[in-house]
Amino acid sequence: MAAVKPGQKPKKDRGATRVQDPDGTRRNILEIASKEFALNGLSGARIDEIAAQTRFSKRMIYYYFGDKEGLYLHALENAYRQVREGEARLDIEGLPPVAALTRLVEFTFDHHHLHEEFIRMVMIENIHHGVYLEQSDVIRELNVTAIDHIARVYARGVEDGKFRPGLDPVELHWQVSALCFFNVSNRATFSKIFGRDIGAPDQLERLKRNTVDMVLRFASKAEVLGE
Amino acid sequence: MAAVKPGQKPKKDRGATRVQDPDGTRRNILEIASKEFALNGLSGARIDEIAAQTRFSKRMIYYYFGDKEGLYLHALENAYRQVREGEARLDIEGLPPVAALTRLVEFTFDHHHLHEEFIRMVMIENIHHGVYLEQSDVIRELNVTAIDHIARVYARGVEDGKFRPGLDPVELHWQVSALCFFNVSNRATFSKIFGRDIGAPDQLERLKRNTVDMVLRFASKAEVLGE
DNA sequence: GACAATGTACTAACTGGTTAGTTTAGTCAA
DNA sequence: TTGACTAAACTAACCAGTTAGTACATTGTC
Structure with a gap:
């Protein structure tokens, strides 16, 4: 871990050629x-x-x-860190609940598409039954905050009377994840079986609209939908 | 020449001990x-x-x-065949559209849970970018019929005035797949990160209800939802 | 000089695939 | 009905290439 120990200076001063x-x-x-x-x-x-x-x-x-597993674990942590850092930049606190949830879903959708490498690492880790993720406190910590976002938006929406009460934020997050994850993770088989490329730009747009639609319809009160 | 080819049954008359x-x-x-x-x-x-x-x-x-890849391909085909054969037994033609869609989603949800081995094979195949699936006509054929089911139910629902028009059956199938697939495929990482076992019976029940709910709300006309 | 950082060259074990051969059982001529 | 013959079904042992991991030498920096 610590490549540079406390006593030493990170030798970045001298403009000399840095080989090491x-x-x-x-x-x-x-x-x-x-x-x-x-x-x-x-x-x-x-x-x-x-x-x-x-x-x-x-x-x-x-x-x-x-060893190889150590390298893999670091790669896994790295993948989670990069992605969660990206997500942390999303600011939806100022938006009204419906717009905020829309934005959140759109962002998750796009973000997953932009980070296929991450999706693949998560798939691989699931193939391994999550035994490496289990060894990493870092990853767990990184993720729990992801729930806060959606929980706050949902709470505001319930207060507003736009969202129906009684939903579990973790489950909501879960549904959003499912919809956004699957079309990256299963793109290959799905595209090949049904003969249309899920990843093509126009398909993506449609899919994104549907996904947002689905989540909003799920979270919203029935009365609100008619509007 | 060849008295008994690998695929064929040898003559089964004589009650002799068959070692081969x-x-x-x-x-x-x-x-x-x-x-x-x-x-x-x-x-x-x-x-x-x-x-x-x-x-x-x-x-x-x-x-x-x-060779190894040949064996893998056969295992993959085998997985798809088993699962699709199970699905073919589902009969929802007689049910009214909303009940039929409910049944279809519930079935898919349960079915995926019962066939984790299949889910894992699909994940693995996606890791390989679907290059083996691509070589198999068998698999493609097996799957296309899956769309027919949902397409017919949806069409009946639109006729009935229960479902809103303009949705694409493949996309609908896609959403259902996403919701049902993910909670098997990503159970390990999700459970470990959020500290609750997605696969536990009570969680499963909740999740199933939510999934059905989500799909129905997505497909239904807004007016119908208020009922 | 001491110690961290890095390269070279190596090995033990693994692993997909093969070789060379044996056993089983059906066929057919006599 | 028998026994030689054959193709299919099957095994044990082996092989060659690969792969994770190491011993040791070397270089750079403080």
């Missing part, structure tokens, strides 16, 4: 590894292949990440 | 292989391990299925 750069090395390895794991899975990814794409030797992978 | 049983062998191998691939993925599964669990030697896997 632990942080850069780690980042470079992790970046390549993330790509390879997302593409081929844990058992499918090859350490030699990862090393070859790196600017460093295989030895450095073991030096910094211990 | 090609069909049984194939079935035995395929059954074990399906389990192993669903559990560990294509690259994660081990031919030696599959063979060990079989009543036969490793050589027989190659004898009947050519």
